[in-house]
Amino acid sequence: MFQYALKRVVLALLVALTVSLVCFLLVNLSTDVATAMAGEGATAETIDAIRTQYGFDRPLAIQYFEWLGRAALGDFGDSLYFRTPVAALVIERMPTTMILGTAALAFALLLSIPLGVVAALKPNSWVDRLTLTIAVVGQAMPSFWFALLLMFLFGVTLKVLPISGGDSWQHFILPSIALGYYATPAIMRLTRSGMLEVLESDYIRTARAKGLRTASVLFKHALRNAVAPVVALAAVQLGFLLGGSVVIETVFALNGLGYLAWEAISHNDFPVVQAVVLLISLVYIVLTLLADVANAWLDPRIRIG
Amino acid sequence: MPTYRYRTLLHTTLLAAAVAFAPPAEAGKRDNSVKWASNQVPESLDAYFNNVRIGVILAHHIWDTLVYRDPKTNEYKPSLATAWRWVNDTTLEFDLRKGVKFHNGEAFDADDVAYTLNYVSKPENKSTTQQNVNWIASAEKVEQFKVRIKLKKPFPAALEYLAGPVVIYPNEYYAKVGPKGMSEKPVGSGPYMVSEHQPGRLVRMKRNPDYFKASLKPQPRIETLELRLVPDQNTQTAELMAGGLDWIFNVPPDQAQQLKTVPALQVKAGETMRVVFLTMASDEKTPTPILKDARVRKAIIHAINREAMLKTVVGESARVIHTQCFPAQFGCTDEGAPRYAYDPAKAKALLAEAGHPNGFEIDLYAYRERPQTEAVIGYLRAVGIKANLRYMQYAAMRDALREHKAGFAHQTWGSFSVNDVSAMTPVYFKFAADDVTRDPEVRDLLDAGDTSVKPAVRQVAYKNALKKIAEQAYVVPMYSLPVYYAYSKDLEFQPYPDEIPRFWEYRWK
Numbered sequence: 001m002f003q004y005a006l007k008r009v010v011l012a013l014l015v016a017l018t019v020s021l022v023c024f025l026l027v028n029l030s031t032d033v034a035t036a037m038a039g040e041g042a043t044a045e046t047i048d049a050i051r052t053q054y055g056f057d058r059p060l061a062i063q064y065f066e067w068l069g070r071a072a073l074g075d076f077g078d079s080l081y082f083r084t085p086v087a088a089l090v091i092e093r094m095p096t097t098m099i100l101g102t103a104a105l106a107f108a109l110l111l112s113i114p115l116g117v118v119a120a121l122k123p124n125s126w127v128d129r130l131t132l133t134i135a136v137v138g139q140a141m142p143s144f145w146f147a148l149l150l151m152f153l154f155g156v157t158l159k160v161l162p163i164s165g166g167d168s169w170q171h172f173i174l175p176s177i178a179l180g181y182y183a184t185p186a187i188m189r190l191t192r193s194g195m196l197e198v199l200e201s202d203y204i205r206t207a208r209a210k211g212l213r214t215a216s217v218l219f220k221h222a223l224r225n226a227v228a229p230v231v232a233l234a235a236v237q238l239g240f241l242l243g244g245s246v247v248i249e250t251v252f253a254l255n256g257l258g259y260l261a262w263e264a265i266s267h268n269d270f271p272v273v274q275a276v277v278l279l280i281s282l283v284y285i286v287l288t289l290l291a292d293v294a295n296a297w298l299d300p301r302i303r304i305g
Numbered sequence: 306m307p308t309y310r311y312r313t314l315l316h317t318t319l320l321a322a323a324v325a326f327a328p329p330a331e332a333g334k335r336d337n338s339v340k341w342a343s344n345q346v347p348e349s350l351d352a353y354f355n356n357v358r359i360g361v362i363l364a365h366h367i368w369d370t371l372v373y374r375d376p377k378t379n380e381y382k383p384s385l386a387t388a389w390r391w392v393n394d395t396t397l398e399f400d401l402r403k404g405v406k407f408h409n410g411e412a413f414d415a416d417d418v419a420y421t422l423n424y425v426s427k428p429e430n431k432s433t434t435q436q437n438v439n440w441i442a443s444a445e446k447v448e449q450f451k452v453r454i455k456l457k458k459p460f461p462a463a464l465e466y467l468a469g470p471v472v473i474y475p476n477e478y479y480a481k482v483g484p485k486g487m488s489e490k491p492v493g494s495g496p497y498m499v500s501e502h503q504p505g506r507l508v509r510m511k512r513n514p515d516y517f518k519a520s521l522k523p524q525p526r527i528e529t530l531e532l533r534l535v536p537d538q539n540t541q542t543a544e545l546m547a548g549g550l551d552w553i554f555n556v557p558p559d560q561a562q563q564l565k566t567v568p569a570l571q572v573k574a575g576e577t578m579r580v581v582f583l584t585m586a587s588d589e590k591t592p593t594p595i596l597k598d599a600r601v602r603k604a605i606i607h608a609i610n611r612e613a614m615l616k617t618v619v620g621e622s623a624r625v626i627h628t629q630c631f632p633a634q635f636g637c638t639d640e641g642a643p644r645y646a647y648d649p650a651k652a653k654a655l656l657a658e659a660g661h662p663n664g665f666e667i668d669l670y671a672y673r674e675r676p677q678t679e680a681v682i683g684y685l686r687a688v689g690i691k692a693n694l695r696y697m698q699y700a701a702m703r704d705a706l707r708e709h710k711a712g713f714a715h716q717t718w719g720s721f722s723v724n725d726v727s728a729m730t731p732v733y734f735k736f737a738a739d740d741v742t743r744d745p746e747v748r749d750l751l752d753a754g755d756t757s758v759k760p761a762v763r764q765v766a767y768k769n770a771l772k773k774i775a776e777q778a779y780v781v782p783m784y785s786l787p788v789y790y791a792y793s794k795d796l797e798f799q800p801y802p803d804e805i806p807r808f809w810e811y812r813w814k
Contacts, residue, residue, distance in 0.1 A: 032701075044737070081348045082349075082504075083485075148539055152320075155547050156546045156547045162549070163543050163544050165506075250536045250537055253536060253540060255506050267348075
């Protein structure tokens with residue numbers, strides 16, 4: 001188990017390094033950062049001065065390794081746009097994104113698990129198809145459009161929820177639904193298949209034979225065993241939701257990492273872009289690593305494979 | 306279907322449905338406040354360290370300038386300065402107003418002017434808006450209420466800049482806190498004081514009860530202004546309809562038409578100084594040698610129906626322009642310049658005469674107003690010119706033009722709201738980085754206009770330069786761009802071409 005975990009950790013680090021390199025190259029090769037920073041109307045002399053001042057005239061390899069060395073110590077440089085340390089910006093915005101991601105995942109679980117249980121109880125019936133449709137619609141619908149739909153229904157027409165901002169817990173309801181709905185199908189299908197497998201097992205048959213109530217059979221015995229792989233999947237989905245927060249935070253004007261990424265991309269603020277992409281990638285990699293280790297612990301066959 | 310069009314269609318459908326069921330929006334008149342929104346986040350509230358429109362708007366509310374330009378007559382009138390005179394071609398002297406106080410109680414005098422201008426004009430202080438201050442050599446205090454500004458060279462548009470982007474800071478406060486502190490807690494002399502600033506989220510301003518009475522900006526009647534930074538335009542619209550906002554701008558034309566049907570709202574279109582034009586590189590290094598032929602350039606202008614575009618993809622309050630400037634700018638005229646009417650047959654004839662009877666293929670670069678670019682492509686295709694759209698960010702497009710990788714581009718220019726041709730035409734025709742035509746005669750004419758302090762001389766020089774540009778068809782001047790404003794029906798508001806909403810004029814009915 002230790003060897004397996006170690007192997008996964010090394011792989012995770014390599015993935016993180018690769019992500020940082022790709023991100024660095026994509027940002028630097030897509031545009032001239034000095035021009036973007038100088039803005040509309042800047043003279044060539046101004047742009048050259050900025051290029052020299054910030055070291056954009058040095059070879060890319062030197063710029064990358066210098067950045068990597070500082071990043072390892074938590075120093076991501078200064079934001080070219082906001083002119084404040086990137087680390088400070090990230091720390092300021094991270095809690096909003098973590099709250100949103102966690103709330104979205106909670107919504108996804110609250111919706112998916114019951115749907116999965118219902119589908120498993122009536123497999124291949126119209127109930128099964130309906131629950132799957134409900135789940136898949138979430139994945140098929142563009143998240144920004146669904147967000148606007150929620151906004152206009154609950155915020156403009158019914159006026160029961162706030163539309164934008166993050167001043168209170170109510171401000172996180174609509175964004176959490178818009179973001180979390182996307183993760184519903186995967187969790188729902190895994191719950192369904194897990195429940196189907198468990199419901200066929202001998203100990204469930206025994207529990208029923210003993211005369212236990214259906215609810216007790218379902219939730220105390222079946223679901224507890226069926227949901228174990230869902231926990232691992234949820235960890236991975238959380239990382240995915242953090243990445244999807246860029247659109248949702250921008251639409252709902254939530255001041256999180258996703259919105260920071262959007263601002264940074266709009267202004268070619270590449271130190272921030274690199275830091276946010278690296279951070280979200282690291283979170284995703286860590287969560288995937290934890291999911292892999294959890295799965296391997298649950299199922300020893302994975303360790304051997 | 307392109308992604309943005311799909312997204313636009315979805316948004317418009319949603320909005321139509323919401324408009325049909327929307328309850329009345331509530332006004333902020335209860336507490337005499339106006340909540341408004343912007344989708345731009347200024348990197349700093351310090352006026353000299355941001356180059357976004359919202360920064361310019363805030364600057365006019367928090368600070369004052371030496372000179373006031375009347376937005377209706379374009380006359381220069383006293384503000385923090387009560388009088389001024391040209392001592393010589395490169396020295397302006399100002400008599401300053403007594404009795405003005407900054408928001409922190411500091412008294413205004415010549416030290417404030419001298420310190421502000423000397424600080425922001427020094428390149429080592431890294432002001433983001435260098436083009437607004439790099440004409441200043443120094444500012445020196447003559448007496449407590451008299452100051453002289455020395456220019457690096459004759460720059461007749463100096464007054465325009467001193468009436469617009471060049472605001473005056475309290476010297477003691479600025480020396481202590483610098484640009485970072487000024488951004489966190491702005492202090493000015495203007496009609497509004499910043500009471501709360503949450504970077505990236507909110508700027509709240511309260512009426513300045515001690516605003517100097519002699520100011521030509523009327524004493525504000527709205528007590529509180531709350532600027533919320535809401536990046537998505539559709540979210541702003543939703544907030545306006547729900548009563549969370551009272552005023553928004555830059556509403557897309559199709560949404561503006563729908564919002565007109567909401568009883569609690571009103572929508573107004575205002576022309577802006579931002580003009581749209583097509584650049585055609587005809588210099589020696591052009592990557593599109595075909596554009597060196599004036600007949601080809603003229604064919605392109607004749608091929609595009611600008612009047613029709615105004616009605617279909619541009620919006621109300623805009624107008625077609627015939628020279629490379631905004632009509633109200635000092636020095637701008639189309640007198641004597643040829644007019645190129647929409648005439649596809651003539652366009653084809655010119656192309657045939659130039660040796661391209663079957664048209665040709667060319668890349669057209671653009672960075673905004675994509676529906677307009679696509680309309681242009683459609684018109685060009687009708688005369689045989691196959692234009693391939695290369696849509697990208699502004700910085701990337703400008704790089705491509707400057708590096709002679711792009712020769713044909715759909716551009717816009719807002720002149721930083723400076724009401725003088727010197728902020729517009731020379732940018733593209735005075736052999737600077739963005740000049741892709743390099744006509745020495747045009748350059749010299751513009752230079753004559755830029756460096757004389759005599760208005761009549763300037764006007765003649767600019768007229769001749771603009772005429773030559775039009776005769777050679779170096780660019781395709783298209784139209785001015787409008788901005789749509791949507792706001793509560795109980796709010797009195799008037800737009801101006803410089804795109805600066807003057808909240809100190811607004812009031813609730």
